[in-house]
Amino acid sequence: MSIMTGFVIIVIEQIGLFWKKINPHPFGIYGATQVGKTTLHHQLRTRGDVPIIKERTVGRERPLRKTIKIDGDTHTIKTSDVGGENLYWGDWIQDMRNRKVKYIIFMIDDRHLDKHIDIEQQLCWKFLVDAICSPYWDMINKKQKKKRHDFPIALGIWANKFDLWKDKYAYDDIQKHPIFDTFQDGMRRLNDRGIPTHKYVVSAKSESEMVYRGISTMIEDY
Numbered sequence: 676m677s678i679m680t681g682f683v684i685i686v687i688e689q690i691g692l693f694w695k696k697i698n699p700h701p702f703g704i705y706g707a708t709q710v711g712k713t714t715l716h717h718q719l720r721t722r723g724d725v726p727i728i729k730e731r732t733v734g735r736e737r738p739l740r741k742t743i744k745i746d747g748d749t750h751t752i753k754t755s756d757v758g759g760e761n762l763y764w765g766d767w768i769q770d771m772r773n774r775k776v777k778y779i780i781f782m783i784d785d786r787h788l789d790k791h792i793d794i795e796q797q798l799c800w801k802f803l804v805d806a807i808c809s810p811y812w813d814m815i816n817k818k819q820k821k822k823r824h825d826f827p828i829a830l831g832i833w834a835n836k837f838d839l840w841k842d843k844y845a846y847d848d849i850q851k852h853p854i855f856d857t858f859q860d861g862m863r864r865l866n867d868r869g870i871p872t873h874k875y876v877v878s879a880k881s882e883s884e885m886v887y888r889g890i891s892t893m894i895e896d897y
């Protein structure tokens with residue numbers, strides 16, 4: 676290989692890296708209150724152990740870039756932290772629409788297994804799946820028809836706080852863990868719409884590598 680060819684390859688690589696940096700992948704992170712969305716945002720910004728977050732997020736925060744590096748690969752993503760209390764669920768849809776979100780992470784924890792009467796996660800999951808699958812942005816009045824590129828590329832269900840529930844329930848294969856069972860129907864509906872889904876397990880508070888690997892898998896596999 677001549678020096679010139681080597682030089683051209685390096686320049687192309689640098690342009691690729693620069694392009695990735697100025698074109699962050701728009702990620703939307705949603706899920707019921709207290710599942711760990713703000714914690715995940717902190718983990719994406721500062722690799723390490725995230726302090727306990729006491730405040731609940733109010734409304735939708737300004738979108739910010741985050742650069743993650745894993746196995747020599749670098750990805751830049753952009754996310755906006757949104758509250759999970761039910762009065763903010765409408766903000767999730769605004770966030771998807773305004774920022775043209777391409778990858779969605781729906782975070783859950785084990786509250787529905789721990790306390791069967793707590794169905795908050797199932798309710799907001801149904802709300803989100805209905806909104807994504809709807810051909811209209813305004814579902815009620817059947818107005819503002821979506822275009823093809825308005826649908827996300829992929830959705831990941833991320834079961835968070837693994838450190839707290841890993842020994843609580845019996846399972847053979849983590850992919851078939853009962854924590855995901857109740858969300859299966861919605862995943863099928865998304866698949867029927869042509870949106871692939873994946874299941875993932877994390878401890879956003881303490882395991883930065885799990886978080887970074889999950890993000891890079893979504894970008895690279897879909």
Ligand SMILES: Nc1nc2c(ncn2[C@@H]2O[C@H](COP(=O)(O)OP(=O)(O)OP(=O)(O)O)[C@@H](O)[C@H]2O)c(=O)[nH]1
Nearest residue numbers: 709710711712713714727731732759836878879880
């Ligand atoms: N043990 C453990 N606790 C976690 C983990 N992730 C989040 N938490 C805790 O769960 C609580 C809620 O986390 P937040 O990040 O504030 O949750 P949120 O989804 O942003 O909540 P809203 O803003 O109300 O929607 C906090 O006390 C976190 O410290 C985890 O991986 N392990």
Ligand SMILES: [Mg+2]
Nearest residue numbers: 712713731732
């Ligand atoms: Mg929050």
